[in-house]
Amino acid sequence: MSRSSGVVDVRQQVTDQQWADAELVWEYHRLHHELRPCSAAIALGCNDIGVAAYTAELFHRGLFPVVVFSGANSPDTWSPFPRGEAVHYREHALRLGVPDRAILVEPDAMNTGDNVALSREVLRDHEVDVNSLMLVSMPYMERRAYATVRKQWREVEPVCASEPLTLAEYIQELGGDLEVIDMMVGDLQRVIEYPKRGFAIDQEVPAAVLGAFQRLVESGFDSRLLR
Structure with a gap:
């Protein structure tokens, strides 16, 4: 979008x-979670570049030290993000001042379940110890993102975040x-x-x-x- x-x-x-x-x-x-510092963040790929921008804002507020931009493509994102959601999100975050050292890319997720499972693997492979997790998404995806993490990754405490609109x-x-x-x-x-x-x-x-x-x-x- x-x-x-x-x-x-x-x-x-x-x-x-x-x-x-x-x-x-x-x-x-909208879950209206109180935002607090987390071990890491996952930004869920979609067709709204605002998710990447809000992720950058939250990083600059010190709410997480590392973020995984996750997402391949869907029918809605081939046109705006031809090289994949995660790749374009990373580039936008870099333009907004997020350092490359704080960014991990998961370029294969095709759905929310993939976003969580594959990002978990990326964080593990980079030896990021996660006990709390910020999920950055479009506003109307908060509840589904939360429910997915609670099913797939029960040992972490998810905090959902989206633009306050x-x-x-x-x-x-x-x-x-x-x-x-x-x-x-x-x-x-x-x-x-x-x-x-x-x-x-x-x-x-x-x-x-x-x-x-x-x-x-x-x-x-x-x-x-x-x-």
Whole structure:
């Protein structure tokens, strides 16, 4: 996703009910963890370069000494990141002043499970002792990232971090791209379904959030659902 400085009135593109439902799902995905220093960080590759920028900000705040940029490509990232998400994230972090010695690259992950498992191997291979882990992601990926780590790497304590933006601010930064709603609806479906497949821990989904999810799907925000 490219970043935009243009003013877009996203609220006029959906009904009041759709917007209220989207905000409810957005807030469910955000865990609002208190940020504290961690042994290491993993920045989860995606199509939003803002994740790399926020990772650099957190590094400069002294919240971790080393970060793994993780990610290969998905259909959404071939165009913006032709050499792979992790490679482009590393280059952006370097431009923002993160020293090369603090950066590790994991270029093969194809999904969130891979992000965790393969980054764990990279940290182990570089003899980084990890007991707490910061996960830097898009805002609506916090909950799924947390659930994945708690399933795959139970001995570490994850702290989830993402840009502190409202849904309106995030969509505004992306130039008004309402596909964000489809994507976070898809992530909520994965929060529900992935524990059944052994990919993540089970998490309670409040009835109000489930209702919002169902209404958004019925309204057509369904392009990112598992089929």
